Amino acid sequence: MVQQTGANVIAMAGKGGTGKTTLTALLIKYLVSSNMTPVLAVDADANANLNELLGLEVDVTLGEIRDKMKTETPQGMTKNEFMELHINQAVIEATGFDLLVMGQPEGPGCYCMANSILAQVMEKLARNYRYLLVDNEAGMEHLSRLNLRTIHTLFVVSDPSSRGVLTAARIADLTKALQVDVGKKVLIVNRVPEPIPQALDKHVQNAVKQTDLEFGGYVSASDDIFQKEMAQESLLDLPEDSQVVRQAFDIFSKFLKER
Numbered sequence: 001m002v003q004q005t006g007a008n009v010i011a012m013a014g015k016g017g018t019g020k021t022t023l024t025a026l027l028i029k030y031l032v033s034s035n036m037t038p039v040l041a042v043d044a045d046a047n048a049n050l051n052e053l054l055g056l057e058v059d060v061t062l063g064e065i066r067d068k069m070k071t072e073t074p075q076g077m078t079k080n081e082f083m084e085l086h087i088n089q090a091v092i093e094a095t096g097f098d099l100l101v102m103g104q105p106e107g108p109g110c111y112c113m114a115n116s117i118l119a120q121v122m123e124k125l126a127r128n129y130r131y132l133l134v135d136n137e138a139g140m141e142h143l144s145r146l147n148l149r150t151i152h153t154l155f156v157v158s159d160p161s162s163r164g165v166l167t168a169a170r171i172a173d174l175t176k177a178l179q180v181d182v183g184k185k186v187l188i189v190n191r192v193p194e195p196i197p198q199a200l201d202k203h204v205q206n207a208v209k210q211t212d213l214e215f216g217g218y219v220s221a222s223d224d225i226f227q228k229e230m231a232q233e234s235l236l237d238l239p240e241d242s243q244v245v246r247q248a249f250d251i252f253s254k255f256l257k258e259r
């Protein structure tokens with residue numbers, strides 16, 4: 001299990017395509033611009049794409065190093081030592097934050113050992129950071145890949161629909177089955193039209209009443225995000241007075257008080 005000594009752990013959850021990776025990029029921007037650093041962002045999506053939203057190239061993933069460990073650990077070296085020696089190759093250093101890409105999960109076979117070594121090495125690495133951010137793919141089971149013991153803040157991202165909000169509530173409930181302590185669960189409803197439909201607000205209020213989700217806020221459907229996506233440019237370059245940046249920053253500042 002990853003023992004987070006000091007690092008404040010934040011994870012994203014939510015159904016596919018709701019905006020988890022986009023909000024992770026905006027969260028990195030928030031933490032870096034608020035000097036809440038150093039930050040380690042972990043892309044735990046097998047189909048990694050957070051790096052693209054940050055304008056970073058990935059050389060090697062943690063999964064590739066884990067696979068190398070199996071065949072290339074020299075005699076006289078333990079697999080743990082091999083991983084520790086090589087993990088730094090997978091850490092991409094940027095300004096104020098680092099990015100680690102998990103890559104493909106293990107195939108069937110020796111799942112446990114490689115994952116437990118990975119978890120131990122991650123644990124050590126995480127000690128060097130103030131914030132650990134995890135961008136997930138849809139589905140809570142992926143969170144278990146990281147063997148996190150605690151998630152201080154879980155942002156559950158929803159699309160602006162009645163069923164989307166219900167799904168978010170269900171996802172929040174599913175965390176109870178995981179072997180991880182979740183502190184706050186915060187609902188973000190993303191890509192909302194303006195003005196915000198009253199019916200949507202009602203669904204949100206209901207979902208919040210029925211679960212232990214707190215309501216974080218709404219983030220509008222944004223042409224700025226769309227333009228950056230089309231131009232394949234980093235979301236870190238969005239101006240801070242962009243509406244979507246302000247909305248996201250408002251939510252983050254409410255829930256990410258220093259512990």
Ligand SMILES: Nc1ncnc2c1ncn2[C@@H]1O[C@H](COP(=O)(O)OP(=O)(O)OP(=O)(O)O)[C@@H](O)[C@H]1O
Nearest residue numbers: 016017018019020021022138191220221222225229
């Ligand atoms: N507020 C927004 N305004 C406009 N477009 C947005 C907004 N949020 C996300 N998008 C767009 O929606 C698409 C899906 O977003 P994103 O990749 O962040 O979702 P995801 O939840 O990470 O998806 P996946 O489950 O596939 O990992 C992207 O094209 C992104 O640019």
Ligand SMILES: [Mg+2]
Nearest residue numbers: 020021045136
């Ligand atoms: Mg994503």
